[in-house]
Amino acid sequence: MRYHIQRACRMRFSVPAREHHVQIRLAPSHDQDQSVIRVLLDVAPKTHAARAYDGFGNLAHHFAILAAHEELSFEIEAEVETRHANPFDFDLVPSAHELDWIAERLRQSPRLWDLVLHRSAMTPELPQEIAGQTVPVLREGRQLIDQVQDLMRWMRGLIAYRPAEAEPALALVSALEGGAGSAGDLAHLLIAVARQWQVPARFVSGYLDAAYFDPDSSADLDALPQRQHHWAEVLIPGSGWTGFDPALGLLADATYVRVAVGRDAQDTAAIKQSCRGDGIAPEVDDRLSVSRLSLS
Template sequence: MRYSLTHTTRYKYEGAVTVSHHLARLAPRFLPGQRCPWHILEIKPEPVGRSVHNDAYGNVTTYFECEGSHTELEVTARSLVQVLPTATPDPASTPAWETIREDTSGDRLNLSTEAGAFRFASPIVPVGQEFAEYARPDFTPGRPILQATVALMNRIFTEFEFNPAATDVATPVIEVLQKKAGVCQDFAHLMLACLRSLSLPARYVSGYLETKPPAGQARLVGADASHAWVSVYCGENAGWIDADPTNNILPSERHITVAWGRDFSDVSPLRGVTLGAGGQTLAVEVDVEPID
């Protein structure tokens, strides 16, 4: 599938901003199953300087700075993305989850121990007994890692309510577990906490969903904004496998990957600091259109 992707972010400031510095992670990644032949970042007011680099996780990151009095900032990312069908291994054929836990905690550098960097708590995602206990019914002794991950994903989808009013960006993950409600970011953070509390490597993935589904297919939850899901390491042969607990699916051609990291704090689409302003309002528009 090919998609035309537009992501517009608008800030309106209560007072004039004289200087602002920003980081944007809005360019889709190049992956074995994904191509981004064209991407442009339009910024108003025109920045006095910008530079592009890859961060520690390989995400394309644009730094820009604006000078001169302004009361609004508008950033529009336009991309052409091609998502290719990729084969997902039979969940029952993946290694036992205990094997993954042991392989990724070794002291010799290889693909598994490199993935092990995602086994630990991060700024937003804690590890703890409560999360391990929630995951334990799905991670029975000897169960294949992907099979157990799919079961955990299904249980979060079944037992938790998608409710934007239940949480905000500062809601702790333990509160999400207690309320059993939240949005895609909450469900991704919760699933990460569960997996990492069992010492399993898992990372946060940000991206988009197809806005208008093919005829006869259901519209996915979260298609009007940036979406979030998780990726779990399933061994050197299977590699990283994505899982979307908000929609209870293993992502394929309808998911577009932009960035990944330990949690949302590593991959926020746009962040920055301003001199002046006071308060501000934020509006975000996302449109993902399939191209015949």
């Protein structure tokens, strides 16, 4: 599928800010599952934006406004073609050999160990039980892709998805104690369990087809505002990185546009910034539009 993406952000400061440095990860990634046709970035006040790739291969833009300013705005426009139409279309590795397949990938690419061993407040070591429910363990004789889907169903009893919450909590325990959270919180929980299985798993930020934000046809409701989405990817034998969206209970396909990947949400943050000034945090207006251009 081909998509046109527009992401516009405007920041207003109560008093002028200066020496304002901004790093953004908002452009779609270019990889085996999707091709970026074009990316345009416009910043006001006018300044040069540098492009660089971080340690996870994510495209980041960096720009700075050194002079005093009360407003900063930027807009990124991109066109991307996605190809991962059917996440189940791959040759299964027999379940008895799946762990050997993963072990070989870890041997060939030692950096993958970071996506097994990394722990943080967002993806912590989990106890044997959470809220009275036993945390799933990896079982013999069942395909890993099926076990991750079982895991998503198990998670529904722990954290209810709140679409209005755009960003994950700084600590997974907050979502677990509250019984509800964002798509990012659910992705972090899935990642934490997969890593306890010694299976590489990573956090993903990206965009969804606009149809996901349409109201239920049986309800007289307006469409939800489009927003950046988060899900997880697990290294599935025979397939490679496979997207699992526990918020929607789906496997990622061509209607998902990947932007950035990392160990957790800290690595994929859409906007990182620092500035000098005497005011409080700026007022932010962030808008997203994802339009499908074609099915091929």
